[in-house]
Amino acid sequence: AMGQLVFLPFMAWLVKMDGWRTATLALCVFYAAAVVLVVLFIRNRPSDVGLRPFGAAPDSPIAAPPAPQGNLFLAPFEALAVAVRKPVFWVLAFSFFVCGASTNGLVQMHLIPMCGDYLIPATAAAGTLALMGGFNFVGTVASGWLTDRFNPRILLMIYYGLRGLSLFYLTSTGFDSTSLLLFAVFYGLDWIATVPPTVKLAADAFGPARATLVFGWIFAAHQLGAGFAAYGAGFVRTELGSYSLAFQAAGILCIIASLAFISGSRRRPEAAAAAA
Structure with a gap:
């Protein structure tokens, strides 16, 4: 939603000024940057960063990640x-x-x-x-x-x-x-x-x-x-x-x-x- 708010006017302006190829190249750069940010900062579970799930009791133990099961x-x-x-x-x-x-x-x-x-x-x-x-x-x-x-x-x-x-x-x-x-x-x-x-x-x-x-x-x-x-x-x-x-x-x-x-x-x- 916020990406739509931020990027759409910019991309429309870029297409108008320099064509769709430049706009597409810019999108590829943004996608690559997003991949880097995900790899560096996104985790699968709250326990991966020592946190409890949202809504859990403050004194509840931090559960270890479950072991993968099945294929x-x-x-x-x-x-x-x-x-x-x-x-x-x-x-x-x-x-x-x-x-x-x-x-x-x-x-x-x-x-x-x-x-x-x-x-x-x-x-x-x-x-x-x-x-x-x-x-x-x-x-x-x-x-x-x-x-x-x-x-x-x-x-x-x-x-x-x-x-x-x-x-x-x-x-x-x-x-x-x-x-x-x-x-x-x-x-x-x-x-x-x-x-x-x-x-x-x-x-x-x-x-x-x-x-x-x-x-x-x-x-x-x-x-x-x-x-x-x-x-x-x-x-x-x-x-x-x-x-x-x-x-x-x-x-x-x-x-x-x-x-x-x-x-x-x-x-x-x-x-x-x-x-x-």
Whole structure:
């Protein structure tokens, strides 16, 4: 989110001033720097740096890292074999497919060229995406707070429903500055807000031992959705000369994803996960 806020205007300016090759080279430099920082400073567990997990009692012992068990290469596939037997996995995978399609694949890839159809400069359109990144940070933190206190199914039902409505709203505007500002603020708040409740439902359904592996597969569906929408929206724009149908189709998908969480939304999260 913050990277989107910081880098998008800069990258748009760099493309405008010196072309896409220079911008791509700059991205490669940033990626290489990120790899170095991860290797130097990121650890797997709090115990690796002598800390207790967040929320643990101050006098609790610092647990030693668990010894690896089983084949590390087969573990993700074993987790997938368990996950596909539960309907909750397919609901979460489908909803995250829609999440990826409506964010990374559609808005992140095609909002700038869509703005170009309305004669909005690329740098200004990139500023709109950057604004989304700032509000994305706020929305994600707020969603984590809400997930700790409310049924995550209800939250996801609301998030996807409002996201779908906002896409319909965008296509009904004339892309004036006020409309784009309202869309950027709202869509930014909703961008990654779906992650905390999705992770919570995965953890409730599959337990802490498998939750991260299962969420990896759920996130793979997110990337598939992003690829689908990136290609599909471009195809629609090429064939029809407008992005409107692509954005409206994404809105319909979001509404369907919202409806998928109606079942069990009135139950407590623990009971819903147990039933799944």
